[in-house]
Amino acid sequence: xxxxxxxxxxxxxxxxxxxxxxxxxxxxxxxxxxxxxxxxxxxxxxxxxxxxxxxxxxxxxxxxxxxxxxxxxxxxxxxxxxxxxxxxxxxxxxxxxxxxxxxxxxxxxxxxxxxxxxxxxxxxxxxxxxxxxxxxxxxxxxxxxxxxxxxxxxxxxxxxxxxxxxxxxxxxxxxxxxxxxxxxxxxxxxxxxxxxxxxxxxxxxxxxxxxxxxxxxxxxxxxxxxxxxxxxxxxxxxxxxxxxxxxxxxxxxxxxxxxxxxxxxxxxxxxxxxxxxxxxxxxxxxxxxx
Amino acid sequence: xxxxxxxxxxxxxxxxxxxxxxxxxxxxxxxxxxxxxxxxxxxxxxxxxxxxxxxxxxxxxxxxxxxxxxxxxxxxxxxxxxxxxxxxxxxxxxxxxxxxxxxxxxxxxxxxxxxxxxxxxxxxxxxxxxxxxxxxxxxxxxxxxxxxxxxxxxxxxxxxxxxxxxxxxxxxxxxxxxxxxxxxxxxxxxxxxxxxxxxxxxxxxxxxxxxxxxxxxxxxxxxxxxxxxxxxxxxxxxxxxxxxxxxxxxxxxxxxxxxxxxxxxxxxxxxxxxxxxxxxxxxxxxxxxxxxxxxxx
Numbered sequence: 001x002x003x004x005x006x007x008x009x010x011x012x013x014x015x016x017x018x019x020x021x022x023x024x025x026x027x028x029x030x031x032x033x034x035x036x037x038x039x040x041x042x043x044x045x046x047x048x049x050x051x052x053x054x055x056x057x058x059x060x061x062x063x064x065x066x067x068x069x070x071x072x073x074x075x076x077x078x079x080x081x082x083x084x085x086x087x088x089x090x091x092x093x094x095x096x097x098x099x100x101x102x103x104x105x106x107x108x109x110x111x112x113x114x115x116x117x118x119x120x121x122x123x124x125x126x127x128x129x130x131x132x133x134x135x136x137x138x139x140x141x142x143x144x145x146x147x148x149x150x151x152x153x154x155x156x157x158x159x160x161x162x163x164x165x166x167x168x169x170x171x172x173x174x175x176x177x178x179x180x181x182x183x184x185x186x187x188x189x190x191x192x193x194x195x196x197x198x199x200x201x202x203x204x205x206x207x208x209x210x211x212x213x214x215x216x217x218x219x220x221x222x223x224x225x226x227x228x229x230x231x232x233x234x235x236x237x238x239x240x241x242x243x244x245x246x247x248x249x250x251x252x253x254x255x256x257x258x259x260x261x262x263x264x265x266x267x268x269x270x271x272x273x274x275x276x277x278x279x280x281x282x283x284x285x286x287x288x289x290x
Numbered sequence: 291x292x293x294x295x296x297x298x299x300x301x302x303x304x305x306x307x308x309x310x311x312x313x314x315x316x317x318x319x320x321x322x323x324x325x326x327x328x329x330x331x332x333x334x335x336x337x338x339x340x341x342x343x344x345x346x347x348x349x350x351x352x353x354x355x356x357x358x359x360x361x362x363x364x365x366x367x368x369x370x371x372x373x374x375x376x377x378x379x380x381x382x383x384x385x386x387x388x389x390x391x392x393x394x395x396x397x398x399x400x401x402x403x404x405x406x407x408x409x410x411x412x413x414x415x416x417x418x419x420x421x422x423x424x425x426x427x428x429x430x431x432x433x434x435x436x437x438x439x440x441x442x443x444x445x446x447x448x449x450x451x452x453x454x455x456x457x458x459x460x461x462x463x464x465x466x467x468x469x470x471x472x473x474x475x476x477x478x479x480x481x482x483x484x485x486x487x488x489x490x491x492x493x494x495x496x497x498x499x500x501x502x503x504x505x506x507x508x509x510x511x512x513x514x515x516x517x518x519x520x521x522x523x524x525x526x527x528x529x530x531x532x533x534x535x536x537x538x539x540x541x542x543x544x545x546x547x548x549x550x551x552x553x554x555x556x557x558x559x560x561x562x563x564x565x566x567x568x569x570x571x572x573x574x575x576x577x578x579x580x581x582x583x584x585x586x587x
Binding site: 058137140141144145146148149151152153154155156 | 355393
């Protein structure tokens, strides 16, 4: 009887250690894969930067990408910016009214838009509209041997495909952010002043008093990093696309999801960094975050 | 390792491309093992072999599209491994590659597709881009009316011919074809074969053609190389089962070569069925176990 119990205890311990081993093995695999991907993306970025400084991309491919990233994204960024400004006004008005602070609504809406919502929203729209398309196009080129054809004809695919897309994202996302900020402010103003009847002069005065040049700079500065993330992650996913339609679809989805997660993570780091910069140069005005 | 060179074309001692102990592996999977070949200038070589034996990998490794895991590839005496990316890019001006599905750029017109190598390397002196494009298009039997069209608007045979025109635009010294006749009707396949022969005669280009099409191999090749999947070789065997003139294929002593050339399934079907039944047998004890456990419960 005792021997049976001991044997069953031993087998239970054996099973537990076996399943623990399996879990550890699976997690180890995930960690190793993550480190590999990170290293791979870093090398990919380095090669792209090297090609960017060593050889100028052709104006034809550059303009084509500038048009796709900048001009074609403008309407959707402007529209979402307007709606987010309106939603902010709608959500905040009743909360502020109970405290009698509705005239301060302009400051809150403008500050939220120029520091956070404008750049993040423009980046999200860009990741969805342009990033996924980049991954899908490059992925299809990979699957149909068009990238091999580029190499065989003496064109470097990083220089030909990635550099123009990177430049288009990095150089044009600030303009899209400004558009999102502006349309958001217009949308917020419309809802606050026209619909809720807040005093027009008070609304503008509070916006002007509370929001400074540094807040505007913060949004624009962050957007450059967001643009770089979108281009690098999307092009990397396209280049490492698996074969078949499913592979291309997966590359497009991961390009958006990974870009979005990285945008939010980098946003936190940049906010803390910029707050540090602000506190260093303007110690008397206090922290913008804490 | 077989390195015999039997040719029916004018003999040329100088090898334009050669491999020495070339191996390609992906993790534990060995695709090519110790391939040593020497291809003289002006020769047309057909590489045959069943699917998955590494023909396309060999073709891609010859132009540096796929780096060799071991061994060397030399083009005109120059080791591809020792070249920088910029030097390799410059060297590729001397290659032309016709891809299996043409690999034309979807986002460009036919004109832009054919002109792409000219954009990269410049127009040769004494010619204009437009003249060269129209001339190559004429050589592959296509009208100039296709120039503004997109690749998606052309048939498979037309796309392959545009791919050939693009590969020929800079008059390369070495032309590589990856299954040029696959997916085409017999007449269009023969048109492609004729075009390969014509370009070889006109430009004295060295051609390496990967194909499954024995009619095509016999028609265009001076020399045939047959590869065999590494995983099915006997210990110590070379992956190159045959290397010689196409006339020698039928008389080859190796049964596997004759079987491939004649297109006979032979024992291959039984092999495949036994592999699938082994995986089925593997599952049986587990299934029995599950049933026994359920019954005990």
